[in-house]
Amino acid sequence: MNRDNRRLDVLFIAALICFAVLPWYRLRGGFFTLDWVGSYLSDDRTWPGLTQLDQWWLWPVPLLIAIAAILRFTRPAGQRGGWLALTGAAGITWMVIQGLSVGLRGWNWGALEMLGDVAGQQAFGAGAVGILLCFAAMIAFGLAERGALKGDAFVIGSITLLILLVTLFVFYPLLSMFTGAFQDYDGSFTAAGVARNIGDPNIWSLGCVTGTGGCGVAWRTFFLAICTATGTTFLGLAFALVATRMRLPFKKSIRLLTVLPIITPPFVIGLALTLMLGRAGFVTEFIEDTTGWELGRWIYGLTGIWVAQMLSFTPIAFLILIGVVEGVSPAMEEASQTMRATRWRTFRRVSLPLMAPGIANAFLISFIESMADFGNPLVLGGNGGVLSTEIFFAVVGAQHDPSRAAVLATVLLGFTLSAFLAQRLWLGRRNFATVSGKGDGGNHAALPRRLAWPMTAIVVLWAAFTVFVYGMILFGGFVKTWGLDHTLTLEHYARAFSVTFDGGIAWTGIAWTGVAWNSFWTTMEIALIAAPLTAAVGLLTAWLIVRQRFPGRGIFEFALMMSFAIPGTVIGISYIMAFNLPPIQMTGTALILIFCFVFRNMPVGVRGGIAAMAQLDGSLDEASLTLGASSPRTLRKVILPLLRPAILAALVYSFVRAITSISAVIFLVSAKYNLATAYIVGLVENGEYGIAIAYSSVLIVVMITVIGTFQLLVGERRLRRRIEPIPKIKPREVPT
Amino acid sequence: MTTQRRGAVAFQNVQKKFGAFTAIPDLTLQIEPGELVTLLGPSGCGKTTTLRMLAGLESPTAGRILIGGEDVTNLPANRRDVSMVFQSYALFPHMTVAQNVAYGLESGGMKSGPARDAAEKGLDLVGLDGMGERLPSELSGGQQQRVAVARALVLEPQVLLLDEPLSNLDARLRRRVRTEIRQLQQRLGFTAVYVTHDQEEALAVSDRIVVMKDGRIAQQGAPRALYEQPASAFIADFIGESNVISCTVEKVMDGIAQVRVGNLTQQVPARSATVGPAQLSVRANAITVQEGQGPFAGRIASSAYLGDHLEYEIDTSVGSLFAVDAEGDIPLSPGTSVTLGFRSRGLALIE
């Protein structure tokens, strides 16, 4: 068929450009700067694949493209699909094999030396990556011609691309990390590092239980996570119950709490605690002065981290639990009360058991968050760190022991993945708190009195504490030296964000003289690039998962969601280990930061997209298809306009997360591309608390502005539009 | 061959499985150009699946589908020359009525000016001129339904597919709209495949009815042929309510069979019947009910008054019968002894 041939022709032209024009290997100066264009002819490092054919391992690439071209000209569309797909798959496989086998200095694996000597090669450049994409497209077109997924090349292409990307940016780094643990400095295999670390008493000792010294870092982290999860779940539940089951004047503002953890850079709470309760903290001094007790450094260590995590993660638990508490059908509680149960009995025997799976869910998520937390322990850890900080110091510290980092990361990953699996496999099937469809009317039972008052007291106290801490953060930026000299000053803001105008107020004359501007603009730039990509990838994935039935869909979704449970520290270290050497080399670039953000924040976009998509009648897409629109056009004209709120939410979320995250990017920043959070951590390490706090406050204000603007936009939109109920009928009956 | 012509449709040994479940085991079906074919059957029998395979929204697990003589089995939905009217209408809520109707034309590459004109014409066709600037949510259910039809028709597809297009309308409107659709189809002469589970609707609009059961074709034919000569008890019961009772064929002559039920003898078209025991389908309104004694006796088990007719359950020697009496106006009370008779229309021997 004509159309099938035409798109193949475009593919061949693209492949030709990638192989015969674009630089095959990675360029030192970067591809996107286009610096290479000037010296293209004279510098053989910028030459395309075609000129590198003295390297025999590149021969299969043009060969496979030629095979595909022959197929295109000799066979009709109906008969070549399978062969085209096979050719594409062979191309990708070969590129991966040769990329992993031939490194900078020749063979990567000693065993391959029997194939003869080879010269080394650089990492993949634009040409090589382009050829990979061409092969992926070949698979998609081939399968579409065979009628797979109703012959929709766009859908198959998207799935292929997403699988490649997720493999490359989630699984390949993890794999590199595991193999990295078994490699010596020169790349040869050795189990020594792993052997040394895996049984290390510093990791696994149970001394604190048996009374023979301290516990290993793994158990300490585990213990901390259990404490944090218990505490935050309890507080979150209290907040949720008070917010939904009691008539209180400040209910609205409780909901505001949920925004806090999103906009707070993760170490800020720890920082505020230090300033209040640390050695020279003013609360410490006040207590020591008035009572004469020696408080010392109690805040540094697990206790301090625990308090900071309680402050940081209670809102997250609240967010989960408010859905659970509201999800309990009022009819059940009313039924219980009509059967002469008291409020207390109703709560204990009906409401609480119905909420139990949701509570367990909140517990597991808090557990994962606590395990993965990096910012608070970094600031408050003192001598006894947790797994995530130990990983960091194993890489950047004096010890520089990658295999130790890998072992620690594996342990951490083991904990969080177990919690994730428990949540998915065990809880996934027993969620009876969710109401089906519309609310079934009725009122929730009021809280029993013996619960109501203690709960309210706790909630009010904790809320006051939170407000106080945040107040401190803002205040801290305006005093001279925290703890010593509390005269108000703007000095910190000036040092961080000063601007000098020379040449009047003309824009060209501005000099960003503040020390923070550099990292601030880099952060904004990278966040602005990453946010739309994250939203696009997330929503595309959601669309594929909800609307397309392809083999392996369940596994695909599961793998994506699982990437959410990988702690940032693990991602950071695995990215360094994966992308520091050919075939894919991007450490020190902005690209690696962008990819890191996209694949770390994507699961949230996917989840939001799935929820939004479930509200849309599937026959809208199908109607568009039968009216002759292609899948991309359907997405653009029908799905995206109807999903606008979900898109905005995904955009804002990924933008904000890109600004606040620290755990992964601290491994990936470079002098050229430094990010705000990494810069602030540097300030804290140098004891420059004033600027650190001032910078953090500015970030918080920026993000509040962004979120506020977004809420205004969405809110207004809803007011102005006419009522347009989106047609929704029962989804097609599918036997469960 | 007729399958070569524009508007012809052929299913050739089409099979559809959902995982381990076989929805359509083996379907072969020809549809002539300009014909309105109804797929009729109980819920879950595979009508929608069949229609969606023709639209390209599901791919068959085996077999071929041809439209206008061209093999479209592997062709995606947007490249097939069919369009579809959905049960939920699936109007795009963020576009005006005119934009909805022009959407398919623009997808096909038409410029927006001509597309708007064509959309206006399409709206004229279904009697919605001047409503183009409204949003779908500002129209009544019947109007929305007509927009959906217009949106599909302006593309001038070879085949129009309709999946229970009337099920979201109330009973009175349903009768009117189905007449409109039928008139439009006859006037413009396009091929249409119409899915419904309502036998009355099928009888009213179709050139040919294909009755499906468990993914297979149970019987197909013109409405009258199906109604008067059901091939099986399933068809007899599904199209017009029938009683199926055992009888004996006493003799067959000149295409007429003499049939005995209890003490009653009756002449019916013989079809392929032979002498011996057989099954007779008796429409509910082909039974006459009179108070008193007679050769074919029964006793009223229950009765109901439905305004323009009466309904009875009657116990007889051949089992319980369901009868409709359109003439009486006072229902006989349960327990009354009655004598039954058959009208000649509404009886058929089942093979």
Ligand SMILES: Nc1ncnc2c1ncn2[C@@H]1O[C@H](COP(=O)(O)OP(=O)(O)O)[C@@H](O)[C@H]1O
């Ligand atoms: N996507 C699907 N997955 C699994 N089974 C399906 C799916 N769609 C339909 N079925 C099954 O196929 C059978 C036929 O469905 P359908 O064609 O929708 O029936 P009808 O339209 O005649 O009511 C039903 O048993 C239905 O449960």
Ligand SMILES: [Mg+2]
């Ligand atoms: Mg159906």
